[in-house]
Amino acid sequence: MRHVISVLVQDHPRVLNRITGLFARRGFNLESLAVGTTHIPGLSRICLVVSGDDHTLEQVEKQLNRLIEVLKVTDHAEPHVERELCLVKVHVAGVEERLAVKDIQEAFRARVVDVAQRSLILELTGDSKKVDSFIEALRPYGILEVMRTGAVAMSRGERTLKVREKKEAV
Amino acid sequence: MKGAEALLKALEREGVEVIFGHPGGAIMPTYDALYDSPIRHILVRHEQGGVHAATAYARASGKVGVVMATSGPGALNLVTGLADAMMDSTPVVAITGNVPRALIGTDAFQEADVTGVTMPITKHNYLVQDVNEIPRVVKEAFHIAATGRPGPVLIDIPKDVQLEEFTGSFDVVLDLPGYKPTLMGHPKQIERALDALEKAERPILMVGGGAQHAHAELLAFAEKTGLPVITTLMGLGAFPGNHPLWLGMPGMHGTVAANRAIHHADVILAIGLRFDDRVTGKVSRFAPHAHTIIHVDIDPAEIGKVVRTHIPIVGDSRLVLKELLKGAKPLRLAAWWRELEEWRTRYPLRFKPKPHLQSQEVIRAFHEATGGHAIVTTGVGQHQMFAAQFFPVTRPRSFLTSGGLGTMGVGLPFAIGAKIARPEELVLDFDGDGSFQMTLQELATVVKYKLDVKIVILNNGYLGMVRQWQDLFHAKRYSEVYLADSNPDFARLAEAYGIRGIKVERKEDLRKGVEAVLNADGPVVAEFKVYHEEGVFPMIPAGGAAEDMIIEHPAEREEVEA
Numbered sequence: 204m205r206h207v208i209s210v211l212v213q214d215h216p217r218v219l220n221r222i223t224g225l226f227a228r229r230g231f232n233l234e235s236l237a238v239g240t241t242h243i244p245g246l247s248r249i250c251l252v253v254s255g256d257d258h259t260l261e262q263v264e265k266q267l268n269r270l271i272e273v274l275k276v277t278d279h280a281e282p283h284v285e286r287e288l289c290l291v292k293v294h295v296a297g298v299e300e301r302l303a304v305k306d307i308q309e310a311f312r313a314r315v316v317d318v319a320q321r322s323l324i325l326e327l328t329g330d331s332k333k334v335d336s337f338i339e340a341l342r343p344y345g346i347l348e349v350m351r352t353g354a355v356a357m358s359r360g361e362r363t364l365k366v367r368e369k370k371e372a373v
Numbered sequence: 374m375k376g377a378e379a380l381l382k383a384l385e386r387e388g389v390e391v392i393f394g395h396p397g398g399a400i401m402p403t404y405d406a407l408y409d410s411p412i413r414h415i416l417v418r419h420e421q422g423g424v425h426a427a428t429a430y431a432r433a434s435g436k437v438g439v440v441m442a443t444s445g446p447g448a449l450n451l452v453t454g455l456a457d458a459m460m461d462s463t464p465v466v467a468i469t470g471n472v473p474r475a476l477i478g479t480d481a482f483q484e485a486d487v488t489g490v491t492m493p494i495t496k497h498n499y500l501v502q503d504v505n506e507i508p509r510v511v512k513e514a515f516h517i518a519a520t521g522r523p524g525p526v527l528i529d530i531p532k533d534v535q536l537e538e539f540t541g542s543f544d545v546v547l548d549l550p551g552y553k554p555t556l557m558g559h560p561k562q563i564e565r566a567l568d569a570l571e572k573a574e575r576p577i578l579m580v581g582g583g584a585q586h587a588h589a590e591l592l593a594f595a596e597k598t599g600l601p602v603i604t605t606l607m608g609l610g611a612f613p614g615n616h617p618l619w620l621g622m623p624g625m626h627g628t629v630a631a632n633r634a635i636h637h638a639d640v641i642l643a644i645g646l647r648f649d650d651r652v653t654g655k656v657s658r659f660a661p662h663a664h665t666i667i668h669v670d671i672d673p674a675e676i677g678k679v680v681r682t683h684i685p686i687v688g689d690s691r692l693v694l695k696e697l698l699k700g701a702k703p704l705r706l707a708a709w710w711r712e713l714e715e716w717r718t719r720y721p722l723r724f725k726p727k728p729h730l731q732s733q734e735v736i737r738a739f740h741e742a743t744g745g746h747a748i749v750t751t752g753v754g755q756h757q758m759f760a761a762q763f764f765p766v767t768r769p770r771s772f773l774t775s776g777g778l779g780t781m782g783v784g785l786p787f788a789i790g791a792k793i794a795r796p797e798e799l800v801l802d803f804d805g806d807g808s809f810q811m812t813l814q815e816l817a818t819v820v821k822y823k824l825d826v827k828i829v830i831l832n833n834g835y836l837g838m839v840r841q842w843q844d845l846f847h848a849k850r851y852s853e854v855y856l857a858d859s860n861p862d863f864a865r866l867a868e869a870y871g872i873r874g875i876k877v878e879r880k881e882d883l884r885k886g887v888e889a890v891l892n893a894d895g896p897v898v899a900e901f902k903v904y905h906e907e908g909v910f911p912m913i914p915a916g917g918a919a920e921d922m923i924i925e926h927p928a929e930r931e932e933v934e935a
């Protein structure tokens with residue numbers, strides 16, 4: 204099962220190493236990772252996409268909580284918003300292709316962010332599935348390169364990753 | 374005041390009395406400051422000896438052990454010992470020098486990424502970048518090492534930080550928002566646990582290394598309920614090894630009674646242990662009749678990690694036992710005890726007497742001669758298991774061994790650390806000929822500080838434990854385990870260090886040998902030349918279950934159906 208996990212951390216040096224090291228060492232399967240600062244100075248938020256069975260996921264959460272600099276871990280099982288950002292450079296040989304690609308761009312509500320003689324860069328945000336389909340749709344035209352970020356996520360409604368909440372840890 | 378002095382002052386404020394260490398370039402400013410410090414320093418001959426000694430110091434005393442080393446090679450020599458302390462949940466603070474800040478990352482002389490290397494084998498680590506951070510880092514390090522699930526913490530301090538002028542304050546408040554160990558067990562769960570025990574027909578109490586400090590509460594609770602008690606290798610001594618409620622050690626080389634009790638138990642109360650694979654064997658076949666497993670552990674990650682837990686209790690074993698004790702009632706276990714008693718009397722720990730001197734009888738003789746009143750340390754191997762089996766300790770913090778990592782060579786440095794922590798105690802190191810040779814340079818430390826430790830080498834001329842596996846599982850193909858052709862004369866080796874050496878080769882000299890060791894004034898290295906074909910039994914082969922227990926060597930086989 205695929206899980207999306209948000210982790211609130213103190214943004215100390217190497218905190219990301221601690222997290223990726225933990226995944227490597229314990230053999231957890233990390234599909235994607237995204238990191239960024241938050242509105243609170245000193246705190247960063249990491250979003251992890253992890254696959255595994257319930258037992259593994261329980262361990263992922265508990266082992267993350269053991270890290271001293273981890274303040275909060277949430278597995279987004281509840282309704283949440285999930286987004287990836289993706290840049291795709293496609294080959295466009297002629298006008299016809301350009302138009303076809305434009306159709307796809309519109310259908311996906313992507314944006315054109317670079318136009319060159321024989322190529323376009325398209326930018327798309329959406330959940331992983333949407334990004335996957337976007338890439339598949341463009342594939343026949345000749346994808347030159349793809350760069351996608353890890354997923355970022357946030358719970359819907361008023362629920363937030365609280366800083367002050369006491370975590371159970373060692 | 375320089376950073377180095379601030380560091381020592383911060384250590385003093387944490388109550389540090391002893392540092393085990395070895396100097397070198399990048400830690401020299403701190404050694405210079407140490408020259409005027411009231412903190413005692415024990416100079417070891419290899420940093421690994423230092424970290425192991427600090428580990429034993431911590432385990433024997435209940436305080437935090439401290440070790441210090443220089444950058445690069447010095448710090449890297451700590452690696453095995455840090456991993457060992459991590460696996461066996463021992464509070465140690467390691468302080469290492471590093472190259473000056475400006476040189477970090479440049480492959481400078483004796484530079485190593487020590488915080489990187491030790492990340493997975495420490496509970497936490499620090500690279501100090503600002504001299505004024507020293508008091509906060511030290512305070513946090515000691516707090517993290519000693520609280521919750523104990524473990525090693527490393528502080529890496531660049532040389533120029535040690536030399537910089539300190540202008541900060543020592544009055545720091547702990548601020549670790551991501552670190553709040555849960556100490557009190559949930560009252561509802563404690564109630565459920567008591568209820569399950571009351572309804573149980575075949576309950577058992579298993580305790581581990583995380584209950585060493587809870588021995589008094591444990592004894593009271595066991596005596597109140599009448600529960601049979603099983604202690605893991607790390608739990609030995611948490612419950613008296615001479616108590617009628619004690620069934621012995623579980624697992625691979627545990628007693629028949631303990632393993633059968635687990636196999637047949639319907640309710641298991643496990644406190645401060647982590648269901649290591651040496652204890653469970655094949656997990657799917659572990660405790661097949663247990664409908665309720667109650668697991669008390671301070672580390673939530675241990676609960677449900679290995680076995681399915683029905684009643685999880687996150688908390689400190691001592692505090693949880695206190696709560697359990699409040700609701701404890703004498704349980705009606707007469708029928709269960711009749712069964713247990715039958716297994717216990719039918720299958721005591723035993724060995725077939727041979728014409729040669731045998732490890733088991735040597736250890737047993739020391740046990741008899743001391744009344745079990747000693748701190749025991751061991752190497753890793755057959756002799757370690759024999760010590761666990763034939764030297765049942767009766768007091769907590771008195772069986773110091775490497776359980777989780779199984780680090781050969783801890784015996785001698787552990788003895789040093791234990792003796793320094795508790796100088797009034799008799800300290801006995803039961804060591805292997807192989808294990809001892811991994812850290813024997815610390816004999817010099819024994820001499821330097823006149824440490825009265827008794828080192829008993831059970832010399833079987835082999836890497837005996839490996840040989841045993843080759844015997845049983847590799848068709849007696851004894852690949853690279855023979856030592857006797859090149860072992861030193863251990864007694865003469867000791868004498869070269871100025872330590873009394875004793876050699877005992879014949880069965881009939883056993884008593885005399887034991888007395889000579891115990892009556893000797895000062896340290897002794899005693900070599901007991903023991904039978905090389907001995908095997909440790911009972912044995913549950915790796916990945917097996919209680920039903921697969923081999924009670925004696927197949928040549929004299931008698932398997933038990935569980």
Ligand SMILES: Cc1cc2nc3c(=O)[nH]c(=O)nc-3n(C[C@H](O)[C@H](O)[C@H](O)COP(=O)(O)OP(=O)(O)OC[C@H]3O[C@@H](n4cnc5c(N)ncnc54)[C@H](O)[C@@H]3O)c2cc1C
Pocket residue numbers: 460461462521522523580581582583584604605606607608622623624625626627644645646647648649651652669670671672675688689690691753754757758775776777778779780838
């Ligand atoms: C050659 C060899 C053979 C071995 N054979 C056996 C064998 O036959 N039988 C055996 O038992 N072992 C054996 N071992 C040892 C084994 O590998 C493990 O080290 C051992 O079983 C672990 O013991 P433990 O679970 O009690 O744990 P520890 O590793 O000491 O773990 C302690 C547990 O308690 C928790 N804890 C810590 N502090 C507290 C607290 N304050 N309150 C509550 N919980 C706390 C920790 O989170 C942890 O889960 C062998 C080792 C070697 C090297």
Ligand SMILES: Cc1ncc(C[n+]2csc(CCOP(=O)(O)OP(=O)(O)O)c2C)c(N)n1
Pocket residue numbers: 752753754755756757778779780781804805806807808809831833835836837838839
């Ligand atoms: C550092 C290290 N290397 C290798 C091993 C694997 N090992 C486990 S027991 C053992 C044999 C130990 O021999 P010895 O100390 O003579 O003890 P004996 O089994 O003979 O009593 C070995 C090599 C280990 N545990 N630790």
Ligand SMILES: [Mg+2]
Pocket residue numbers: 754805806807831832833834835836837
């Ligand atoms: Mg040997």
